[in-house]
Amino acid sequence: MADGTEDPAVFTSTALPSDPRLLPTVTNAYLGTRVYRDILHVNGVYNGAVGDTHRADVPSPVNVRMTVPGVDSLAETFSLDTRTGTFSHVLQSADYAATHQLYAHHSLIHLMAFSITIQRSARTARPVTVQLQTPFVPKSQDLDLNQGPDFQGAHYIYGRTLVPEVEGGPRPTIHMLWTPVPQTLTLRGEEQERSWQFLTAVAESEEEAKRSYSEGLSLAATRSLHPSHAQAWAALWRGCSVDVDGPLALRQALRGCLFYLLSSVPPCGGPVLRFQGISPGGLSNGTRGEDYWGHIFWDQDTWVFPNILLFYPEAARAILEYRIRTLAGALHNAQEQGYQGAKFPWESAATGQEVCPEEIYGAQEIHVTGDVLMAFEQYYCTTQDQKLFSEDGGWELVSAVAQYWCSRMVWSEEEQCYHIRGVMPPDEYHHHVNNSAYTNAVAQRSLNFAADVARDFSIPVPEEWVDCAQKVKVPFDAEKKYHPEYDGYSPGEPVKQADVVLLGFPLMYPMSPEVRRKDLEMYEPVTELDGPAMSWSMFAVGWLELKEVQRAQSQLSKCFSNITEPFKIWVENSDGSGAVNFLTGMGGFLQAVLFGYTGFRITRSSLRFDPAFPDNVNKLKVNGVSYLGNKLKFTITKERIRIKVIELPQDPPASPLEAVLEESGQHLPLREGQSVSFPTVAGWIQRSPTETF
Numbered sequence: 001m002a003d004g005t006e007d008p009a010v011f012t013s014t015a016l017p018s019d020p021r022l023l024p025t026v027t028n029a030y031l032g033t034r035v036y037r038d039i040l041h042v043n044g045v046y047n048g049a050v051g052d053t054h055r056a057d058v059p060s061p062v063n064v065r066m067t068v069p070g071v072d073s074l075a076e077t078f079s080l081d082t083r084t085g086t087f088s089h090v091l092q093s094a095d096y097a098a099t100h101q102l103y104a105h106h107s108l109i110h111l112m113a114f115s116i117t118i119q120r121s122a123r124t125a126r127p128v129t130v131q132l133q134t135p136f137v138p139k140s141q142d143l144d145l146n147q148g149p150d151f152q153g154a155h156y157i158y159g160r161t162l163v164p165e166v167e168g169g170p171r172p173t174i175h176m177l178w179t180p181v182p183q184t185l186t187l188r189g190e191e192q193e194r195s196w197q198f199l200t201a202v203a204e205s206e207e208e209a210k211r212s213y214s215e216g217l218s219l220a221a222t223r224s225l226h227p228s229h230a231q232a233w234a235a236l237w238r239g240c241s242v243d244v245d246g247p248l249a250l251r252q253a254l255r256g257c258l259f260y261l262l263s264s265v266p267p268c269g270g271p272v273l274r275f276q277g278i279s280p281g282g283l284s285n286g287t288r289g290e291d292y293w294g295h296i297f298w299d300q301d302t303w304v305f306p307n308i309l310l311f312y313p314e315a316a317r318a319i320l321e322y323r324i325r326t327l328a329g330a331l332h333n334a335q336e337q338g339y340q341g342a343k344f345p346w347e348s349a350a351t352g353q354e355v356c357p358e359e360i361y362g363a364q365e366i367h368v369t370g371d372v373l374m375a376f377e378q379y380y381c382t383t384q385d386q387k388l389f390s391e392d393g394g395w396e397l398v399s400a401v402a403q404y405w406c407s408r409m410v411w412s413e414e415e416q417c418y419h420i421r422g423v424m425p426p427d428e429y430h431h432h433v434n435n436s437a438y439t440n441a442v443a444q445r446s447l448n449f450a451a452d453v454a455r456d457f458s459i460p461v462p463e464e465w466v467d468c469a470q471k472v473k474v475p476f477d478a479e480k481k482y483h484p485e486y487d488g489y490s491p492g493e494p495v496k497q498a499d500v501v502l503l504g505f506p507l508m509y510p511m512s513p514e515v516r517r518k519d520l521e522m523y524e525p526v527t528e529l530d531g532p533a534m535s536w537s538m539f540a541v542g543w544l545e546l547k548e549v550q551r552a553q554s555q556l557s558k559c560f561s562n563i564t565e566p567f568k569i570w571v572e573n574s575d576g577s578g579a580v581n582f583l584t585g586m587g588g589f590l591q592a593v594l595f596g597y598t599g600f601r602i603t604r605s606s607l608r609f610d611p612a613f614p615d616n617v618n619k620l621k622v623n624g625v626s627y628l629g630n631k632l633k634f635t636i637t638k639e640r641i642r643i644k645v646i647e648l649p650q651d652p653p654a655s656p657l658e659a660v661l662e663e664s665g666q667h668l669p670l671r672e673g674q675s676v677s678f679p680t681v682a683g684w685i686q687r688s689p690t691e692t693f
Contacts, residue, residue, distance in 0.1 A: 006248055008243075008248060008251035008252045008255050009081070009082045009083050009255050010079055010080070010081050010082065010083070011024075011079060011080045011082070011252070011256070011566050011567050011568055012077060012078070012079040012080075012566065013077070013078050013079070013565070013566035013567075014075075014076060014077055014078075015076075015078075016036075016078055017564065017565070017566070017567075019576075020034070020036065020037070021034075021569075021580040022564045022567065022569045022571075022580065023035040023036060023037070023567065023569075024080045024087055024567040024569065025260065025263065025282055025283075025284035025285075025569075025581050026062075026085075026087055026102055026103060026104045026112070026284070027104050027263045027264060027282060027283045027284050028104040028105060028106055028109045028263065028267070029043060029109050029264065029265055029266040029267065029273055029275060030042065030043045030109035030110060030202075030273060030283075031043070031104050031109065031110070031111075031112055031202055031283070032104065032282060032283025032284035032285075033060050033062065033063070033104075033112070033284050034284050034285070034581075035087050035102065036063060036065060037060060037063055037284075038059065038060055038063045038135055038136070039057040039058060039059060039060050039140075039287065040058050040059075040060040040062070040112070040202070040284075041055040041056070041057070041058065041283050041284065041285075041286060041287075041294065042055075042056070042058060042172075042174060042202055042204075042283075043273070043274075043275065043276050043283065044172070044274065044276030044277075044350055045058075045161065045172045045174060045204075046161070046165055046294065046349045046350050047142035047143070047161040047162055047163055048142075048163050048165070048288070049163050049164070049165065049166070049167075050165060050166060050353060050354070050355050051355070051357050052163070052288070052357070053165050053293065053295070053349045053350075053355040054142075054286060054287060054288040054289075054293035054294055055279075055283075055285075055286035055287055055293065055294035056140070056142035056143060056161050056172075056174070057140050057141055057142050057143075057287050058140060058142075058143065058174055058176065058202065059136060059137060059138050059139060059140055059145075060136065060200075061134075061136050061176075061178035061179075061181065061198075061200045062102060062112050062113075062114050062198070062200055063134060063135065063136060064100070064114060064132050064133065064134045064181055064198075065089075065132070065133040065134075066089055066091065066098060066100040066116060066130050066131070066132060066133075067091075067130065067131045067133060068091055068093075068098065068128075068129070068130050068131070069131055071093065073093060073094075074091045074092060074093050075090075075091075075092040075093075076089075076090070076091055076092075077089075077090045077092070078090075078566075080567050082255055082256065082259035083230075083233060083234070083237065084103070084226075084229065084230040084233050084234075085103055085104070085106055085229065085230075085233045085259070085263060086101050086102070086103045086226070086229075086230070087101070087102045087103065088100065088101050088102075091130070094121070094122060095120065095121060095122040095124050095126070095128070096118060096119060096120050096121055096122070096128050096187070097118075097119050097121060098116065098117070098118045098119075098128070098130050099115075099116070099117045099118075099119075100114060100115070100116055101114060101115045101117075101226065102114040103226065103229055104263075105216075105225075105228075105229045105232075106229050106232040106233050106236070106267050107228065107229070107232035107267045108212060108215060108216065108228070108229075109266075109267065109273065110201050110202055110203045110208060110209065110212035111199060111200070111201055111212050111213075111215075111216045112199075112200045112202075113197065113198065113199050113200070113216065113220075113225060113226070113229075114198050115195055115196065115197050115198070115226065116130065116132070116185055116195065116196045116198075117193065117194070117195040117196075118130065118185070118187040118193065118194055119192070119193040120187070120191075120192050120193065125189040125190070126189060127186050127187060127188055127189050128186065128187040129184050129185070129186045129187075130184065130185050130186075131183060131184050132181055132182065132183060132184065132185065134181050136181070138155075138157050140159070141288075142161055142162060143159040143160065143161055143162065143174060144159045144160055144161075144162060145157050145158070145159035146158055146159055148206075151177055151210055151213065152210075152213065152214060152217060153179065153180075154177040154178055154179055154180075154199070154201075154213055155177070155178055155180055156175070156176070156177050156209075157175075157176050158173060158174065158175040158176070158206065159173065159174060160172065160173045160174075161174075165349055165350050165351050165353070165355065166351055166353055169350075169351060170350075172204055173204055173205075174202060174203075174204065175202070175203050175204070175205060175206045175208075175209040176200065176201065176202045176209065177199075177200070177201045177209050177210065177213045178198070178199065178200040178201070179197070179198040179199050179200070181198060195223075197220040197225060199213060199216045199217065199220065199225075201213035201216065232267055232268075235268060236262060236267070236268055238624075239268065239311065239312070239623075239624040239631065239647075240258070240262070240311030240312055240623065240624035241258070241621070241622075241623045241624065242254050242258060242590070242593060242594060242620075242621070242622050242623070243255075243620075243621050244593075244597075244613075244617050244618075244619065244620050244621070245617065245618040245619035245620075246616050246617035246618065246619075247616055249560065250616075250617070252568060253559075253560065253563055253568065253589065254589075254590065254593060255568075256563070256567075256568030256586070257568075257570075257586035257587075257589055257590045258307070258590060260282065260568075260581065260583060260586055261304060261307060261308065261583060261586060261587065261590070262312075263282070264278050264282050264283065264304075264583065265278070265308055265312065265315035265318065265319075266314070266315050266318050268312070268314070273318070274325070275318040275319065275321065275322055276296075276322055276350065277296035277300055277319065277322045277348065278296065278299075278300045278304050278319065278583060279291065279292065279294045279295055279296055279297070279299075279300075279583075280292055280297060280299045280572070280579045280582060280583060280584045281294070281579040281580060281581050281582065281583070282581050282583050284581060285579070285580065285581055291579040291580065291581075292347065292579060293347075293355075293357075294349070295347035295348060295349055295355055295356070296322075296347070296348040296349070297346065297347060297348075297368070297584075298346075298367070298368040298371040298372075299583070299584035299587070300319060301319075301323075301368075301371045301372050301374065301375040302371045302374070302375070302506065303534055303583075303584045303585075303587035303588050303591070304583055304584065304586075304587040305319055305375045305378070305587075306375075306378060306506065306587075306591055306594075306595065306602075307587055307590045307591060307594060309375075309378055309379055309382055309626075310382075310594055310600070310625055310626065311624050311625065311626060312624075312626065313379065313382060313383050313385075313626050316375075316379055317379065317383075317385065317388060319375070320375060320376055320379060320388065320394070321392070321393075323344070323352075323372050323375075323376075323397065324392065324393040324394065324396075324397055325352075326344075326348060326350075326351060326352025327342055327352065327393065327396065327397050327400065328351075328352060329345065329348070329351045329352020329353040329354075330342035330343055330344045330345070330352050330369075330397075330400070331400060332352075332353055333345055333352075333353060333354050333362075334404050334407075336354075337363065339404055339407040339408055340403045340404060340406070340407040341399075341400045341401060341402065341403030341404030341405070341406075341407060342369070342397065342400035342401050342403070342404055343366060343369050343404050344368050344369045344372045344401075345362060345368070346361045346362045346365045346368055347361070347362065360424065360431060361424065361428075364422060364423050364424035364431055364432065365423070365424045365425075365426075365428070366408065366420075366423055366439065367423070367425065367426060367436070367438055367439040367442050369401055369404060369405070369446070370401070370405070370439070370442030370443050370445065370446045371442060372397075372401070373397075373398065373401045373445075373446040373449060373450075374442060374445060374446070374449075374506065374507070376394060376397070376398060376449070377445070377449040378602050380449075380453070381602050381603065381604050381605075382602055382607070382626065382627060382628070383626075383628070383629070384628060384655075386456075386457075389453060389457070390457060395453065395457065395459075398449070398450050398453055399450060399454075401446050401450065402446060402447050402450035402451075402462075402465050405420075405443040405446055405447055405468065406447070406462075406464050406465065406468050408420055408443070409443075409468050409472060412473070415473065416471075417471045417472065417473040418468055418471050418472040418473060419434060419435055419472075419473055420434070420435060420436070420439055420440050420443060420472070421434045421435070422434070423436050423439050424436075425437075425438050425439055425485060425486060425499050426438055426496075426497060426498065426499040426502065427485060427495045427496045427497060427499040428496050428497070429494060429495065429496045429528075430485070430486065430489075430493075433485075433486035433487065433488070433489075434486060434487045434488075435473050435474075435475050435486055435487045436485065436486045436499075437474055437475050437483045437484065437485055437486065437499075437500050437503060438485075438499055438500060438502055438503065438507075440472050440473060440474050440475075441474050441503055441507050441509045442507060443468075443472060444469050444472050444474065445507060445509075447465045447466075447468055447469035447472075448469050450465055451465050451466060451469070452604065474503075474509070475487060475489075476515075480518065480522075481514060481515050481518045482500075482515060482518035482519050482522045483500050483503060483511075483515070483519055484500075485499055485500050485523075491522060492526060493526065494526050494527075494528065495523055495526050495527045495528065496527075496528050496531050496532070497527065497528065497531045497532045497534070497535045498523075498527065498534065498535040498537075498538040498539065499523070500519050500522075500523055501519055501520060501523055501538050501539055501542050502538060503519065504516050504519065504520075504541075504542050504545065505538065505541045505542065505545070505595065505601075506591075506595075508601060508603075513545075513546060516542060516545065516546060517546055519542075520539060520542045520543065520546075524539055524555070527539075529558075529574075530573050530574050530575050531573065532572055532573065532578070532584070532585065533559060533562040533570060533571070533572060533573070533574070533582055533584070533585025533588065533589075534584050534585050534587065534588030534589075535588075536555045536556060536558040536559050537555075537556065537559060537585075537588035537589050537591060537592040537596075538588065538591075538592075539552075539555040540552040540553070540555040540556040540592045540596055541591065541592055541595060541596040543555060544592075544596040544597065544599070544612045544613075545599075545610075545612075547612050549612050549613060549614045549615070550614060550615070552592075552596065552612075552614065553614035553615075553616070556589070556592050556596075558574075559585065559588075559589050559592075561574040562574050562582070562585050569581050570582040570583075570585045570586050571585075572584070572585065593620070594622065596612075597611060597612065597613040597617070597620050597636075598610075598611055598620065598622060598634065598636065599611050599612065599682065600625075603684075605686060605687075606660075606684035606685060606686040607625075607627050607684060607685040607686075608682070608683070608684040609634075609641070609682065609683060609684065609685070610682035610683075611636045611641065611680055613636075613638075618637065618638070619635065619636065619637050620634070620635075620636045620637075621633070621634070621635050621636075622634045622636075623646070624646070627657065627685055628654060628655040628657065628687060629648075629649055629652070629653075629654030629655060630645055630647070630648055630654045630655070630657055630670070631645070631646050631647035631648075632644065632645055632646065632657075632670070632685070633646050636680065637680065638680060639679065639680055640677055640678065640679060640680055641677065641678055641679075641680050641681075642675050642676070642677045643659055643670060643675065643676050643677075643685075644673075644674065644675040644676075645657070645670050645671060645672045645673065645674065646672075646673075647672075648672040655687045655688075656669070656670070656671075656687070656688040657669075657670040657685055657686065657687060657688055658670055658685070658686060658687075658688040659676055659678075659683055659684070659685055660683050660684050660685075660686060661678060661681055661682075661683040662681065662682040662683050662684070663681055663682070664681075666678075669688060670685070670688075
């Protein structure tokens with residue numbers, strides 16, 4: 001998959017971006033910071049009451065800058081290695097190299113660490129001294145911090161957040177241990193090379209913080225700390241990757257997007273973690289007034305989740321479990337507005353109650369409730385994990401969402417259908433509109449899914465669910481053959497972001513190719529050019545569905561104006577405003593390839609494929625696609641598709657699969673370790689009805 005000599009997995013520069021927001025993030029599922037930033041954040045730890053709820057700032061001991069004063073001839077490089085999740089800063093002279101490495105340990109999620117290594121490259125006996133600049137002060141605007149006794153050479157502070165999210169609610173406690181950082185480090189004259197390790201352990205209990213710090217020390221003593229982190233990343237990449245035989249910029253963009261998303265989710269086979277969701281700017285961002293204060297939006301469920309699910313259903317389940325744990329807050333939100341069931345908040349933090357500082361969004365942008373349930377549906381169809389629904393709270397959530405939608409609809413005698421009134425669609429330029437096409441369609445999908453799950457578990461389906469699903473209005477202009485965004489929408493009105501085009505994907509709302517085209521043509525020219533980064537990805541998916549590959553490419557190419565150099569950090573808007581490290585935009589871009597180029601569609605009974613990609617892409621490899629317990633590798637060219645079962649777990653045993661080609665009806669069994677190859681045509685993967693092994 002080579003294109004030139006540059007490594008698409010390592011982002012390197014001789015200078016840092018002038019805007020510190022565009023420095024790379026260093027995160028795992030529990031801890032997150034930006035390089036050279038004086039604060040870090042902790043999974044699910046917020047401070048402030050509703051309206052002021054934000055990620056609690058924790059002072060960061062890993063904010064250290066390495067310098068060699070008085071030396072002018074040093075070559076300096078900064079790099080982010082996505083293979084190992086490691087940021088490096090190297091100072092190189094003719095006589096030595098000094099390397100600073102920083103990482104959030106991928107599997108030991110309570111640990112962040114950095115190392116300084118000085119290595120001679122010439123035969124000289126002069127001592128080499130580097131300075132370590134650190135502005136660290138053990139104080140926080142969000143925590144009441146206290147100093148505790150040192151532990152195994154580490155300093156120790158602990159403290160609670162100052163203000164709970166809701167009155168009488170919990171105030172999490174943070175415990176932090178860190179290796180003291182000296183002002184200088186020296187490689188003595190007789191030494192050829194030396195490394196120093198500095199650890200930071202953060203947890204919500206003293207016991208866990210000390211256990212993690214001790215484990216880190218033990219690994220560091222055997223020079224195994226960074227290797228164990230790198231091995232965890234290597235195992236993850238072996239199980240999920242996407243690459244193209246195409247332009248280097250595309251390969252780097254794909255790698256960067258997947259890296260930053262995978263940095264945000266629990267590790268494979270890692271410790272049990274009460275995962276608290278993914279915010280638009282990730283765990284590294286979200287202090288007061290920044291990146292939507294670290295709140296969880298539909299961005300997680302609609303834009304990030306499908307990519308995680310495709311590769312890594314265990315992490316996708318953790319995202320859904322966050323929604324299940326916050327169901328009580330969603331029930332409260334619905335009751336507050338006078339409705340039944342569960343209304344998920346537009347902005348969520350620890351409790352699931354609405355924390356959006358501006359009331360209009362929480363009151364009107366209700367499509368998020370259907371977005372949450374669509375993620376549950378995609379997971380159910382991909383995994384058939386019935387335990388999540390029968391034992392772990394999934395059914396209670398599904399039924400509560402169905403109740404909400406029924407209570408939110410009103411019957412129109414005039415039109416003889418159900419209306420949903422007074423909403424804000426995904427297009428936030430408009431509010432208090434009636435019958436948003438997207439909102440009503442996602443509500444319909446919620447009700448249909450709830451009924452399907454009820455039937456699967458032999459639970460009686462309330463007639464109201466079926467009636468509301470069948471009779472909810474989804475606006476359609478039969479004369480112009482397109483979907484108006486809402487009742488009264490006039491063609492040509494500006495639109496903030498992808499809205500109606502989402503009916504085609506991800507909703508897969510039934511429509512003819514002619515209507516799909518009309519929707520794309522109607523909304524593409526009126527969508528805000530400098531709006532949120534994910535919009536153009538969805539237009540690209542739509543054009544790929546219609547096999548208009550170059551038109552799709554022209555839309556996807558717009559996304560590159562949201563990718564900043566050198567570390568591939570996304571900005572929400574192409575003018576640099578909005579959230580940074582914008583995982584939402586990355587998720588949309590990945591979907592344009594993982595679901596657009598491949599044509600993947602998750603249905604109730606199959607994983608469909610129908611590839612199409614532009615002229616500058618010759619081959620697409622997607623490794624580690626998870627479906628019904630199997631792990632699959634797809635290699636797709638314009639001429640042929642090759643599918644291989646690379647992993648078939650035995651505990652529990654995975655369902656045997658087959659590929660079915662749509663036009664010929666040919667059935668091709670998929671056996672572990674073997675490949676099937678066929679011309680590039682549409683088809684699907686399904687459970688094999690007769691295959692025996």
